Amino acid sequence: xxxxxxxxxxxxxxxxxxxxxxxxxxxxxxxxxxxxxxxxxxxxxxxxxxxxxxxxxxxxxxxxxxxxxxxxxxxxxxxxxxxxxxxxxxxxxxxxxxxxxxxxxxxxxxxxxxxxxxxxxxxxxxxxxxxxxxxxx
Numbered sequence: 001x002x003x004x005x006x007x008x009x010x011x012x013x014x015x016x017x018x019x020x021x022x023x024x025x026x027x028x029x030x031x032x033x034x035x036x037x038x039x040x041x042x043x044x045x046x047x048x049x050x051x052x053x054x055x056x057x058x059x060x061x062x063x064x065x066x067x068x069x070x071x072x073x074x075x076x077x078x079x080x081x082x083x084x085x086x087x088x089x090x091x092x093x094x095x096x097x098x099x100x101x102x103x104x105x106x107x108x109x110x111x112x113x114x115x116x117x118x119x120x121x122x123x124x125x126x127x128x129x130x131x132x133x134x135x136x137x
């Protein structure tokens with residue numbers, strides 16, 4: 001993972017950019033701050049599953065093709081791949097979910113937005129969080 005401090009810097013920069021957080025700029029901010037889109041090395045991820053004796057996963061819930069490929073590549077059978085149900089995706093997560101689906105992450109039955117449509121997926125701005133914090137104080 002990028003580390004908690006780096007993640008905080010990325011999230012902060014996304015909210016503070018002109019126009020606020022947007023799906024179109026999701027990976028751009030991560031690249032600018034961390035130098036890469038994703039540092040995780042998923043090939044090692046199945047090792048604990050193998051150590052525990054897992055040979056089959058009935059319902060695999062992950063958007064990550066890297067995780068899926070690592071699990072299947074380690075010889076673990078995945079019976080059904082499940083996309084994240086729409087009603088379980090919080091409004092604040094729509095930016096990340098839409099950006100990842102556009103980038104080719106597993107979308108299941110969801111409609112992948114076009115580049116132009118991604119511009120319509122926006123999250124909170126830093127000012128929104130600051131106003132909410134002031135109101136709660």
